[in-house]
Amino acid sequence: MAKLTRRQLTQSVLASAAIAPWRAFADAPTGQASTVPSGTLTDSGITDSEIVLGVSTAFKGPSRGLGIELYRGAVSYFSHVNDQGGVHGRRIVLKLRNDGYQPVPAVENSVKLIVDDKVFALFGYVGTPTVTRVLPVLKKFQDRDFLLFFPFTGAQPQRQPPYDEFAFNLRASYKQETAGLVDNFIAIGRERIAVFYQADAYGRSGWAGVRAALKEYDKKLVGEATYRRGEQYTAVMRAQVERLKKVNPDAVICIGAYAACAAFARDAVDGGLEIPIANLSFVGSENLLKKLTDEFGTESERYSRWLVNSQVVPSYEDLTMASISEYADLMQRYDPSPPPEFEEHDYVPFAKSFTSLEGFLNAKLMTEILKRAGPSPSRALLEDAVFSIQNHDLGIGEMVHFSPERRQGLDQVYYTIVEDNRFVGLTDWKAKFAV
Amino acid sequence: MKITRLFQRTMFGIFFLFLLIGVSTSVVSIYSVDLHLTSEYEENSRDIAKTIADASVDIILNRDLSSLQSLIDQFVEIQGISYIYIVNDSDEYLAHTFVPGIPEEILESERRVGETVTRNLAGMGDFVEVSSYILAGHVGSVHIGMDVSHVALAIQQAIGNQIYLIAIIFFVGIFASIWFVNFAAKPINSLLDYAVTLAKQEAEEEPESSSKRILTRNDEVGHLARLFQYFSTVTDPDKLEDNPKAAENE
Known part of the structure; x- marks a missing residue:
């Protein structure tokens, strides 16, 4: 066994201590409820020592990289808060359930979190097909004032009636991401835009965004191809590539998860479709790039040079921003592991990623909301705490504010390309992708 | 087991009788099960198309298309339903469940809402498609495709069970017949033996x-x-x- 350095040992001890509450929950068998380690949990989801947030996300399956990284980012911040004494003396505890990015388990988990686990609020869900189906559950239990905070999806259903009143979003929407991509492609003369998308609510949300953005220019999608949710990187996407090649597009916008989108990029370039391949923030950029580099090594540049990914958080390399610097520090200090009960040992976490940064920012804003909810927080008054956030500096250069008419914190969209096997900001679209 | 020659023709008769019963009941069953199942699937699919059409109005007019997609994704999980697509009044596809994309046969076909259409989709198989207008056609239409092979499989299962039962009855009948024939033939054989003994x-x-x-x-x-x-x-x-x-x- 390799000897631990003092630094590694310190990190390990800190991480173990900080993550102890999560471990206590996560030790229960998959999908099973577990007891709260201390205090008596009432219907309010709060004890004298803890505030319990319910999480249903993809810890397993082809999209696990998204759920795990989002969780790791959130845990790094919550661990820091707990080490500082928590919020009004209460530690923030996450009750975890795995839905594998599938709608039916997501619904079942949500009901269990609300009814059995009696959590304070729902937090950090992943995916449009899952969240879209969970929203009616919140409507059903609206008399208990449950809210869903900061789901990892830019879809519209939780942003517009009738379900907008049950959720708060931090990230920009897919509508904003797709509009930005279309605007930039049109600006550099790439007007024939096609889409490759997941055949579900997420894919349709992005598809609708691209369609609406093109409509602004009096244009239509030149073609489309779909894939089934849950496809692995080993899937063959030649049929999709052939469909798109027939319509001779200038660019393809992908609305999918990393495994399928990496497979598409691979088969597209191999099939002669050498045009910009854009991906939305949900894709999980680092996981996508890792799929390509794992297979092709240094040759992966042949594929990754065509990638342009939109992001809803700034680059984690930009340490000039206060929250990015704090994120880098806390991720290094705590280096959170995936939840033990869901851990699949072939998954290697990323030191830093756009997804974990988003999880970190979600946790930071959630903590602020819990602080504003006061020493005796209640679900019924939680919404008021959110609305009290006006021009709040989250430390990423964009102010956050909420109101009954505005339930989304951020609007900024960032664009990234691959250079030296990592994602960096794209500043000159024309130089990189002009026809 | 030796069958008395006297009864061999009777045995053949029994065999052909069973065969006739098996074939005739199977043909009648195939016809009635096919008719019944196809009609039931069509009826159910029409009901589902109407349900989706009714639920779609508000979504198409007021909400995001991801909600529409989520709606049809739930219905396409029903056994027997292979695809669903929704078009608007301008014949634009608003949501569908096809992978890797909408088949050329559907893209190029004339829209016949309210009729039952049979389709052969390359690489997918044979389908029966039913449809329903959304808001009397002013918003669009919902189309549902049922896999014909699913109906065929249901028929095969029903007929298979029937043939299996008839086969069991046939073999039990054959063995029982042989036993009864031999039982009946025993005195005759004894008589024959006696006659031979007398002659000798x-x-x-x-x-x-x-x-x-x-x-x-x-x-x-x-x-x-x-x-x-x-x-x-x-x-x-x-x-x-x-x-x-x-x-x-x-």
């Missing part, structure tokens, strides 16, 4: 004990055995013609 032995010789048993039978075989015995004792053929009944009654 001298008239004055005492018959064997097994032959004696057949003479005591109180049925047609016993009567015949006694007649054979009588015939064997009569040396003058003229006497036979004179009084055969008396011989039987001896």
Whole structure:
């Protein structure tokens, strides 16, 4: 066994201590409820020592990289808060359930979190097909004032009636991401835009965004191809590539998860479709790039040079921003592991990623909301705490504010390309992708 | 198992009778199950199309298309339904469940809402498509495709079970028939053996004990055995013609 350095040992001890509450929950068998380690949990989801947030996300399956990284980012911040004494003396505890990015388990988990686990609020869900189906559950239990905070999806259903009143979003929407991509492609003369998308609510949300953005220019999608949710990187996407090649597009916008989108990029370039391949923030950029580099090594540049990914958080390399610097520090200090009960040992976490940064920012804003909810927080008054956030500096250069008419914190969209096997900001679209 | 020649034709008759019953009931079943299932699937699919159409109005007019997609994704999980697509009044596809994309056959086909359309989609198979207008066609239409092979599979299963049952009855029947035939043929075989024994032995010789048993039978075989015995004792053929009944009654 390799000897631990003092630094590694310190990190390990800190991480173990900080993550102890999560471990206590996560030790229960998959999908099973577990007891709260201390205090008596009432219907309010709060004890004298803890505030319990319910999480249903993809810890397993082809999209696990998204759920795990989002969780790791959130845990790094919550661990820091707990080490500082928590919020009004209460530690923030996450009750975890795995839905594998599938709608039916997501619904079942949500009901269990609300009814059995009696959590304070729902937090950090992943995916449009899952969240879209969970929203009616919140409507059903609206008399208990449950809210869903900061789901990892830019879809519209939780942003517009009738379900907008049950959720708060931090990230920009897919509508904003797709509009930005279309605007930039049109600006550099790439007007024939096609889409490759997941055949579900997420894919349709992005598809609708691209369609609406093109409509602004009096244009239509030149073609489309779909894939089934849950496809692995080993899937063959030649049929999709052939469909798109027939319509001779200038660019393809992908609305999918990393495994399928990496497979598409691979088969597209191999099939002669050498045009910009854009991906939305949900894709999980680092996981996508890792799929390509794992297979092709240094040759992966042949594929990754065509990638342009939109992001809803700034680059984690930009340490000039206060929250990015704090994120880098806390991720290094705590280096959170995936939840033990869901851990699949072939998954290697990323030191830093756009997804974990988003999880970190979600946790930071959630903590602020819990602080504003006061020493005796209640679900019924939680919404008021959110609305009290006006021009709040989250430390990423964009102010956050909420109101009954505005339930989304951020609007900024960032664009990234691959250079030296990592994602960096794209500043000159024309130089990189002009026809 | 040896089957008496006398009954071999009967056995063939039984076999063909079973075959006739099996084939005829299968044909009738295939026809009625096909008719019933196809009609039931069509009816159910029409109901689902109407349900989606009713639920779609608000979504298309007021909400995001991801909600529409989520709606049809739930319905396409129903067994037998292979695809769903929704078009608007401008014939634009608003949501669908096809992978890797909408088939050319559907893209190029004329929209016939309200009718039952049969489709052969390359690489996918044969389908029966039903549809329903959304808001009387002012918003669009919902189309649902049912996999014909699913109906065929249901028919195959139903017919398969029936043939399986008939086969079991057939084989049980055959074995039972052979047993009954052999049971019925046993006295005749004994009679034959007795007749052969009579033919071989001298008239004055005492018959064997097994032959004696057949003479005591109180049925047609016993009567015949006694007649054979009588015939064997009569040396003058003229006497036979004179009084055969008396011989039987001896």
